[in-house]
Amino acid sequence: MFSPNFFRIFAAVNIQPIAYFHSPLTSKFGIPRQSGLAKGLSGHIVFTPEYRREEAVRGLDGFDFLWLIWEFSLTTDPSPVGRGALTVRPPRLGGNERVGVFASRSPFRPNRLGLSCVRLDRVQLTQDQGPVIHVLGADLMDGTPIYDIKPYVAYADAHPQARSGFVDQHDWQPLRVEVPDDIARLFSADHYRALCEVLAQDPRPRYHDNPTRVYGMPFAGRDVKFRVADGIVRVVGLE
Numbered sequence: 717m718f719s720p721n722f723f724r725i726f727a728a729v730n731i732q733p734i735a736y737f738h739s740p741l742t743s744k745f746g747i748p749r750q751s752g753l754a755k756g757l758s759g760h761i762v763f764t765p766e767y768r769r770e771e772a773v774r775g776l777d778g779f780d781f782l783w784l785i786w787e788f789s790l791t792t793d794p795s796p797v798g799r800g801a802l803t804v805r806p807p808r809l810g811g812n813e814r815v816g817v818f819a820s821r822s823p824f825r826p827n828r829l830g831l832s833c834v835r836l837d838r839v840q841l842t843q844d845q846g847p848v849i850h851v852l853g854a855d856l857m858d859g860t861p862i863y864d865i866k867p868y869v870a871y872a873d874a875h876p877q878a879r880s881g882f883v884d885q886h887d888w889q890p891l892r893v894e895v896p897d898d899i900a901r902l903f904s905a906d907h908y909r910a911l912c913e914v915l916a917q918d919p920r921p922r923y924h925d926n927p928t929r930v931y932g933m934p935f936a937g938r939d940v941k942f943r944v945a946d947g948i949v950r951v952v953g954l955e
Contacts, residue, residue, distance in 0.1 A: 732863075733764060733787075733861035733863060734763060734767050734862060734863060734864065734865070735763045735764060735767065735862040735865070736761070736762055736764075736859060736862065737784075737786065737854065737857075737858070737859070737860040737861075738759060738760050738761075738762060738858055738859070739757070739758075739854065739856060739857060739860075740758075740858070740935055740936035741757075741858060741914070741934070741935060742858045742859075742935075742937075743857065743933070744857060745919055745931075745932075745933055746919040746933040746935065747855055747856070747857050747919075748853075748855040748913075748914060748917050749917065750821070750855055751832035751853055751855045752833065752834075753853070753913070754853060754914045754917065755835070755852060755853045756852065756906065756909045756913055757852065757910040757914060758837070758851070758852055758906060758910065759850075759851055759852075759854045759856065760840075760850045760851065761784075761848065761849040761850075761851065761862060761865070762845050762848055763845070763848075767846070768846025769846060769847075770847055772846075772847065773839055776836070776839055776849070776867065777836070777838070779836055779867040779868060779869075781834065781835055781836060782833070782834055782849075782851065782865055782867060783831065783832070783833055783865070783866040784831070784832045784834060784851075784862055784864075784865060785831055785863045785864040785865075786829070786830045786831075786832065786856060786860050786861060786863060787828050787829060787830065787860065787861045787863065788825070789828075789861055790857070802816060802818075803815060804816075804817050804820050804822040805822075806822065807921070808883055808886050808922075809882060809886060809922075810922050811921060811923040812923065815882065819881060819882075829863070830855075830856070832854055833868055833873075834851040834853050834854045835851060836849070836851055837850040837851055837852050838850045890916035890917060891915070891916050891917075891918050891944065891947055891948060891949050892916070892948045892949065893912045893915045893916050893948075894948060894949070894950045894951065895908075895912065895951045896951065899951055899953075902938070902954065903936065907935075911935055911936070914933075915933075915949045915951070916949065918944060918949070919933055927943065927944065927945030929943065930942070931943070931944075932955075938954050939954070939955040940954060941953035941954065941955065
């Protein structure tokens, strides 16, 4: 039996960000729907001042992957979950079929918490920001608050034979990406590679299928304009 004091303590728990994520993706539109899909997409983690100490990351460079626990900080619009409904419409099911919120990775969640597994690129020790963690393949937008970082350990975290529910029955293949040379050369090699990986995942809502519509996606300080038709993403402009 729990004491009344236990519940008073539990109710007082208040988590605060320990760090913020920085990425070339500055809008929700275009964020990969899962971590690891755009493997070359770089980002870095900057700690808040109280955690900018080298001992906080001692031993971290011995791991290849990290778990990030973060907040869907821009998911502030009223959602079915916020109004008491407990079903969502996953993109993998075309955005039309509903499943339980806890059988999905939808951003519309009771506590708006996200969980991502990212590749550790390097830990950089800086004078003004302390240890900065560089990662690859994150599905976080620029400015995302991070609440915890944990190392990925293969013996406990890897389950290669595990079932994946409805995901197993709805396979999806990346699209082909075509970028004109005059636009491609405006990006660094790393940013160009990451841009192609992000576009190949088809940033559009799954229920959109208008081959003439032009979409805009902020990336690395530019607005990338593109169309999608016949399984090909064609970049048509840049602002």
